[in-house]
Amino acid sequence: MIEKQEVQEIFPTPLWIVDLKPAAAAALNIQLKAEIERLIAPRPVIPAGANWQTPQDLHTRPAFAEFVKLAEMAARGVTRFLQVDQYPMSITGCWANINPPGAYHPMHHHPNNYLSGVYYVSVPSPGSQIIFQDPRGQASMIMPKPRQYSKLTANAANAQSKEGRMVLFPSWLKHTVPSNDGNDERISIAFNFMFKNFTDAMAAPIWDPTAGKASS
Ligand SMILES: [Fe+2]
Known part of the structure; x- marks a missing residue:
């Protein structure tokens, strides 16, 4: 009767996780932390x-500059993976977040950009995570509790924060960061990428209006 049964995961949402080598991360993070501290002093x-x-x-x-090079390298990897690296992108915004104990980021996304990311400079124990929300709002209308949640039945997904880790995601993907439960500050750098020539090279209609028409 049944010859074959398979599951296809359609419309998957990618996260890209890039981990630096520990020694490189430690050296970079010392430098980034000092510069960030300098930028927000005196703290309001x-x-x-x-x-x-x-x-x-x-x-x-x-x-x-070194951080930007790293983010650009990671973003190129993403566009190569998605086969859209023929369209150059650039960073449109980049800022650091310093979350003291108890601080959190409410749910948000990053409008007017294509790719966003966050890099962790300092993550206090007991660790931290960023929580992404299922972008298919209607998918959570009926949610029978499964014996075990999987990526096919959950309506949120966590990515673990880690010093030296960069997490990249589509800018439209909503996310939140729970309160810092540690005793030290959590420091991260967020950034957005957008296509440099979006209106000139990408926004025009891509269908062929002559396709399917009989020639005269
Ligand atoms: Fe964000």
């Missing part, structure tokens, strides 16, 4: 649960 008073953020132009500052 902030409400409980809030965080400090640097200006969003870190990608233009020489002190972050």
